[in-house]
Amino acid sequence: MAPHEIEDPKSASESTIPRQLLRRKPINSILKVRGTEIVDGDGEPVILKGAGLGGHMNMENFITGFPGHEHEHRAAILEVLGQEKYEFFFDKFLDYFFTASDAKFFAEQGLNCIRIPFNYRHFEDDLNPGVYKPEGFRILDRIIERCAAENLYVVLDLHAVPGGQNQDWHSDSGVHKALFWQFMEFQNRMINFWKEIASHYKGNVHVAGYNPLNEPADPAHTNLQVFYTRVEKAIRSVDPDHILFLDGNTYAMDFTHFKTVLPNTVYAMHDYSMMGFPMCEQYTGTAAQDASLKRSFDRKVEFMRKNGVPIWNGEFGPVYASTSDAEHEKINQGRYSLIQAQLKIYRESRVSWSIWTYKDIGYQGMVYLSPSTAWMKLLKPFLTKKAALGTDFWGRNDSKEIQDIYDPLFAHLRDVVPAEFHKRRYPSPLWGIERHAERVLREMLMGEYLGFEMAELFRGKTFDELDELAASFKLENCVQRSELNEILKKDSELH
Template sequence: MAPPTPRSCLRVKGTDIVDADGKRVILKGTATGGHTNMENFITGYPGHETEMRAAMLEVLGQEKYDFFFDKFLEYFFTSSDAKFLASLGLNCIRIPINHRHFIDNLNPSVIRPGAFKLIDRIVEACAAEGLYTIIDMHTFPGGQNQGWHSDSGIHKALFWDFKDLQDRMVNLWAEIAKHYQGNTWVAGYNPMNEPADPDHVNLQVFYRRVEKAIREVDPDHILFLDGNTYAMDFSAFKEVLPNCVYAVHDYATMGFPMGEPYTGTPEQNDHLQKSYERKVEFMKSHGVPIWNGEFGPVYASASDEDHDKINAQRYNLLGHQLTIYKKDQISWSIWLYKDIGFQGMVHAAPTSPYIALLAPFLAKKKRLGLDKWGRDDRQVAHVYAPVIEHFRAEIPPAFVDRRYPQLWKIEGHIHRVLRETLFSEILCWEYASYFADKTFDELDALAASFRLENCVRRDGLNEILRRDATESG
């Protein structure tokens, strides 16, 4: 039996999210990243989604290209996925979206025919299991940040420099809000994922514009507003907008291969607490709700040395982070639900057609450390070290680490341009070549590798999430 439909939209009341009866609701869930916005480390391609799709179209031709991606989108999230997530006690699913599902750069004022059909299917499948959804715009034309997940194909955030790009996204959000107005299973809208505005003022202008445009057609839904610099910095924020939840992303470097192992020392736990407190200081000082929109370690694969020990440490790290959030009774959404075995709650099986086909390429990509997310540079550090040394030798010290985001330092910007952008873009053709001459049946089997029924469940992670979701509501 389907759960009763909420009588009204969730809303903000002081520091809480509340339902129609004024009862506090703590949203706990995950994100369907890699689905309606594909990402390189999640499904194994290099670089940016648009470049990968272009290479796949060249190899497959239009008919097979459409067939494969239609099947991938169909299989990746079904009613079975919603039932599984609900069985863990989770109550909210974040849906990251690539804006290209809705608008074409050559005709940006027109919404693509059938654009809402895919998102509606996810929203409806979740609603049938009593799961709220949050609509998250994960990419913006020109790039709202410098990362691969903005699908801009470049290493700059040009969105902030062009008002016409901003106009088209404000208009798109008005259309989305108009479509979901009155849908009480939609918890709200996350207007922009991980903004990175170098001037620290354009983001707030955009939030005021998009809030006004949404409220004109949908006065009820909550907006979930990310902080600047990848949802980690609210230091330049000047105001609180009505019926808004403010969002951080609280990743811990101890959960990644390049970070120190987490052993639960007082010093490490103190660092985790202080990092979290720094990110949420704006929310606490202004008395507004907190949503941790992304967090979570990456996990070692069975082929990695000491993988059981490493993963036990990362489960413990995740558990400690959840105790921090529980103390403040904040809402959260872990990253990530489904992938090829790197971070997801479930992942494509090692014996699946997709993993079996791409095994040599995935091994090469891992060796080269092309994906920023959780890579290990041990096998290629010697290649890039002279380049970094050259930059540091020739650029005056006052300027070498000045480029925003400064926290990346010059090393991060070099890797972003050389590896994550240029190298990865070129290797998109190699990735696509693995799909050459595949039949429709073979393409169907490859896409079906991502059906829940064909996936492996990461039980250690899922039990931690289930325990937190069910023990504390």
């Protein structure tokens, strides 16, 4: 998959819904849970429909193009640029990525909520724990203020914690184990951090609630429950009003070890279907596929239905083929059909949802960078190489050459590692032995090496050139994924 080869259709800044047709009720009260519903201060049900602001305050490799992990990417850029230019570039990037124009565009799609993922590193240094950086809150405040101006809710999502709450790149740990569950120091820091967040946003009506931990993956299944009990008590001690959105274990897909329901809490599942990804069975709308989608959803929400609590689907969505694929139109039509089939399931159960993601370089976003931007021009050869090597897990579609390299290694591991031992390695069977090997060799080791190579593209850049690169992420320099947006807009009009 080569996102940099996407054609340049109409500008994303072109409005799709006349402003005067928007009739959303002004936000003037904090949301709360009532039975199976989320309600406003007047007791009227609210179904949250929106997207995640991925790649912004928690950067991910496939979203903006770097390899590996965010902290490694930033360290490599710092080494090349020096402190002053490094701070200038990332300040501009964080400002341009989500402006008032983005909030306006989002509202014009008829959607009402943005999930804001953030990395703890914006707020706290590992060498200075417990001392909170005001610049982190300034960035978050700026996003919320821009959303508030367009009558939008936000959900605050802690996407990366010290040690990593899961084994994947988006927890920004740099390792293949979720060490957060092994160190009480890490957990205590995040409990205190959430108290700081709750104190800061207490009474803010545009904050729909707090999502304390994205996609936890606790091998013991019990540490997560203890953490949720602790963080709920800590947050309520300073902010008794805001809703909590609690993800299930094993990447928000497993609630089998959840025993109790916490007050004023929405339980959050993630509902990605592999039928929307390369190298998997593709969605064609058969009765069997629709039944499979429904079974998967029903399994994930069994806990919520049994306990009569609201459901929030915090992430879902396929990746889209680029124009480099001869059959990209056919492939993408199947993936738009998949989105529609999933939305139909959510409407039937009155599920709140947040699609992944709002803006990127061409994999999943509602909008994506134009190929004519400075960022895409600079990175084009590098992105081609990175795609050929398949270092990013998300949307990877391996060539025969890559398979010829790794398949013998996988076969060797299957031969020498008894199946009974592999089954002990969590998460299993969600991850096969191949996935564990890829995680370490391709996404971590190869990703780190490629990170140095990408950083060299920034060497010698002037302040003006860095500003132009960051400005590539402005909405006016992006294009729409129009068919996706039309699907989401139509669903936003249904209840």
